[in-house]
Amino acid sequence: MKTIQVIENVQRANDEVAAANRARLEGHGLAAVNLMGGPGSGKTTLLEATVAGLGEDAVVGILTGDLATTxxxxxLARLTPHVAQINTGRGCHxxxxxxxxxxxxxxxxxxxxLFIENVGNLICPVSWDLGQERRVALFSMTDGDDKPAKHPYIVLAADLVLLNKxxxxxxxxxxxxxxxDDVRHLDEDVPVLELSALTGEGMEAWIEWLTRSATLAAPPAGTGP
Structure with missing residues (x-):
């Protein structure tokens, strides 16, 4: 029981900070996309292709999470100067x-x-609100076709599912x-886009989703119509 209480307290504290992050971003007219996926699914390559694909249409910032290294x-800094590395040490999210x-x-x-590139993990990042506006679950063909069935909660948390490679x-x-079929069994309404961040196939639909889903900047709170 004490362990459960500790977990609940940690989660509550995280949610309070996440709410403050969200309010801060809204104050700047900025929304964040929490990009979640396993190691090697192509998160960084997707972000490189996304920044290049947006070109001058949007100034992109990226927070990238890894246990170690920069x-x-x-x-990513070769494509945008607005990048910050977060190293989590032993933390899996x-x-x-x-x-x-x-x-x-x-x-x-x-x-x-703003993109938040989460630590490569299909499990832990799902439970932690960061203050994002959207969550995107990234899978790749090299992960195997059974990943949605084995890791259902990332699909259930996602606003969009991407199949890369x-x-x-x-x-x-x-x-x-x-x-x-496994994705639809979990959530029949979640959109699924198929793409290759390496070749560019399917990237147009991803860029369009970013625009349509209101993740691109809106006027700061109190300044809109």
């Missing part, structure tokens, strides 16, 4: 207080869109219909 941040410190490192007024379809054993 390698992803270094890759980002928490709201870490994102709060990450926000301190960014010029929020300069941004149109479709350029590898001829080369890997992947049952696309099984994958889609």
């Amino acid at each position: 390698r992803d941040a270094e890759r 980002l928490e709201a207080h870490q994102v709060r410190h990450g926000l301190d490192a960014l010029a929020l007024d300069a941004l149109d869109l 479709i350029d590898l379809a001829p080369h890997v054993p992947f049952d696309r219909e099984r994958f889609l």
Whole structure:
């Protein structure tokens, strides 16, 4: 019982910071996308392609989470100067207080869109609100077609499911219909987009979703119509 109470207290404290993060972002007319996916699913490559695809249409900021190294941040900094690395040590997910410190490192007024690249994990990130506006679950064909069935909660938490690395379809054993059926069994309404961040196939629909889903900057609170 004491252990449960500790977990509840930690979760409550996280949610309070997440709410403050969300209010802070809203005050800047900025929404955040929490990008969740397993190691090697292509999160960083997707972000590189997204920044390039948006071009001058949007100024993108990125908080990138990893247990160690700044390698992803270094890759992304070649495309946008608005990047901050968050190292979690042994932590398998980002928490709201870490994102709060990450926000301190960014010029929020300069941004149109913020991505939070979570630690590579299909389980832990789902339970932790960071203050995001949208959650995106990224799978890849190299993960195997059974991942939605084995890891249902990331699908249930997602506003969008992405299937990446479709350029590898001829080369890997992947049952696309099984994958889609498992997603639909969990949430028949969640949109699913298929793409290759490497070749660019399907990226247009992803960019369109970002625009339509109101993740691109809106007027700061109190300044809109």
